[in-house]
Amino acid sequence: MDYNELLIDELMKRVTKYAFWWIPLGLSILFLTSCEKFLNPEQELRIEEENLYKDWYEYRSVEMGMYALQQKLVEQLLILGELRGDLLEITPNATADMVEIYNFNISKTNEFASPTGFFKLIAACNNFIRILEQEQPAVVDPESPVNNYDNLYGEAICMRAWAYFNAVRIYGKVPYIHESLTTIEEVEAYIKSPGTYIDSVHILFAKDGFYNDTVFNEPIDLEKQYYDTDLVIDTYTNQIKNKVKAVGVNHFIVNNDDTWEVTIWNDYAMDALMGQMYLTQGDLVQASSHFLRIMNNPSDTYRYHIDDSFGYGAWRNIFNQIDTREHIYTIWFNKGNFQQNSFQSYFEDWGPHKYKLKPTYLSILNWESVFRGAVIDVDQNNPDLTEVVFPGIPSDFYRGFGSSYYYVNNNVGISEQEYMDMLILRRDGDDRSSRAIMENMDTVVMKYSIGRNSFGQDANYTIYRASGIQLYMAEIYTYWVYIQNDLPITNTNSALGILNDGSNYTLDAGRVEVGVRGRVGLGSGSAAIAIRNINYLHDPFTNEITGYTDLTGDFSGKQ
Template identity: 25%
Template sequence: MYKYIFLLLLSAFVSSCENFLTKETITDLPADGFPSNEKDAEGLITGMYDAIQDALETNYFYWGEYRSDAIERNRNNGDLNLFYNTLSPTHATSNWNSLYKIILSANVAIKYIPALNDGDEANKSSMLAEALTARAWMYFYAVRVWGRVPLITEPYENKEGQQLYYPRADLDLVYTQIENDLKQAVNLFGVTAPTSCYRISRGVASAILTDFYMWKKDYSNAILASDYFANTSTNPYAYANSDTWKQIFINPASSKENIFVLYWDYTSDGEQGIVKQIGGGQQSNAQVKISRTVWNKFVNRKEWDPRFALSLDTLHLYNGVGTLDENSYDMINDNMGIADDYCTKWLELDPLTGEYPKIVASDADYEIPFYRYSGIMLLRAEAYARRNEGNDLNEAISIINQIRQRFSTEHNLTGSETQTELIDIIDEERLLELWCEGTRWFDLARRGDLKEVMDQVFINERGIPEGFGDEQYILWPIHQSAFSANPELVGDQNPGYVEG
């Protein structure tokens, strides 16, 4: 039975990650379903990347952005259950199966790759580190979305007496597993430079570890984990400036800002679902648009921050209302003829028209950054600001000024900012830098001010008098299918939700 389950999962894995296009995909593993040589292992890792595509293609946006203050419904489009925080155990985003598909594949790689007798040792070590990082990353997503989750670290091997059903584990146990996996991966990778932003590397493991420590409010360890990016002898990444910032999205492989990018090619991967969420160009049926919060912050910096025009079709918007200020937000949204207030990060400006072309989900190649150098450095700045020991505030200010100097040398911080002011400044920088990249909800949650921020959004923008509601609804419900498949979960739904 276990072998059958594993082979079913494995049969769904095919290669589409650009980094593997030149590699042979393994379709026939040994009869027991586990790798017996380096070639088998490479096929398993290839499949793991494809599973990551499937798991995060749109979920990264649902889980990390959709319910936040960064976006609003586009007219009558958008998922009402997400916008009004009325999630249910039948909602597709409540299903964790796609994450566990990756975890199960990683478990096989983690157990069997070290035992392989053939192949290049450095390559095997790198594949093991990739599997450890992927497993930790998926568990990190899982605990942020659902809280306690089943902790499975062994492959299904059809062994007599092997555990079949797992209850939700204590959160500290899952945290320990995430930390141990990432630290082991970092050691295995060493200081080897990444070969591609489409493949897990030392930078990816260190970025996730930094993010993880920030989630746990372990600021000293977050600083240590991010040392890799601050040390000029090891850091392979660099900030993009005004001229190159757009390359992060339209030509990710050329940008040293990118630590990990999810590759999506329409020809080989099919329709790109995220286009339906954030739109692009003149696609008027996008589900979401920029929120008033982000709009106002961009407008207030429009004279010196090019990310406004690089993230939205500001020329088209300006031509529609004649001005871009805080009042323009209502004017734009009252005018049904103006439909370009969506995220255009992934679109290349047409040099002839000065506008962004129309793009549709049925013909879209999106390459989605998940971790970027500037984002991790802002986490490092926040860790310094929150720890606030010795010279920490100056370290935070230095990083913020580096981020701003990409666009302007006239808007540096003065050094007179208080700790609270610095934390708020960093929050705004991350919001504008990483808008629509699946980070905002998690930032609000780990800061501990999610309900406070979202109360005002729900009251002022979404017309819900009681605001966000009970804080227990920060977590997603567990999908109803999990309870019928796993009796160990029965009676352990997240508070506030039913099991089916």
């Protein structure tokens, strides 16, 4: 078995063939009035490609087929991301494939490990990009005015780049699928070929149109290549910069529903993807340029600035609605339109569901070891004499319990009062009474159940949102040092502003920005993140001081 076969074997290549596009009958998208119809082709009909692309709505319908392929990847992304991290763990009800993922012992037949879904999406993007370049040649002309075909073209290029980027992060290396390979059948033959693959149906088309000075059916040799992370990032950041004029068709003009913008690839989603790729590569300058375009959105609603729109108890609404003030790109689902996923089945411990996955102890501890309102008597001269006067109220109540996770016993959830009693008893050292409240409690992931009934199975999956971009930028500011007048200058105050109170935007006390932690009341006082010489260590349950670290003069330690 040669290297290529070994890599294919490693990627667990199991490709399903198909030869036709699937498009909706009747082109009902013409009459759509809300996001619910956007991804909802009413019937399916197999039509030969030469009969497609007679008008705008056929282009849009085929584009929706690509979004449907992207929908099919969300469960795989969640399982391979969070179950291999420190956020989720398996329950006794987990499937054999989930157990393999959790134990890092993955077989070739594991349903979550196959790259097939990514290859399908890439091939579909290749085909749609080729058709747009062929039938609407103005999309490759940087001097031509921007129209809806340019927006479609931008969506397809961003979606393909996203597919490659996520695939390479999962598999380490991915085969480069040449743009002339536009079906899974061709992709399968290419990947399985022993060396060079000859594409006998490659077509070169002229910039001024498919029917002028075009060379038909020119056989070309496609050398098999495998891209690592750096090569994927270099290739597709350059492609987006050089090919994309605009991203995302503006449906608001037709239906007055602004949520459509963030359920398709759009300019801000493109910036988020570009910034994420550059940050992965360590290019902080390029990454920040894209993130800041999002953060400094000039809209009257302070879109993406992190104001109090989702503050305190409203924070959980991020998961039960789509809102352009927070969401940048969200993959939308709706049971009524037969677009569902298995998230509720994975996580819920009630109704018809199986409770296969649950939050880890560490993830819960991250929420419940936060204290607000603590009073600490700091001795500046002798840190050993510093003491806690009042430990504060435990739990990041707004983002944690009831929003990210929940406690359930025999299909009955713990009440808010019982939850707070448990935390206060534990804080005050009454572990026995605290444990009595928690006896036989199961811990469940809650964020995919907010606003859903037990049979919904249609939770949305957010790819990018404002707070995530802000936290990326805080990370950049933390490590970003530049020289001014022969002195190192840091941006840590900007990072703290992002986290605590929004002061990275302005020092004006009347600003609307409140910070990622500030919007849930954790951006000031002892709850705020701060950079100090003396940093006290606290017991996660009682908040009592257990020690401290002295970072005086330790610049890297403070980072």
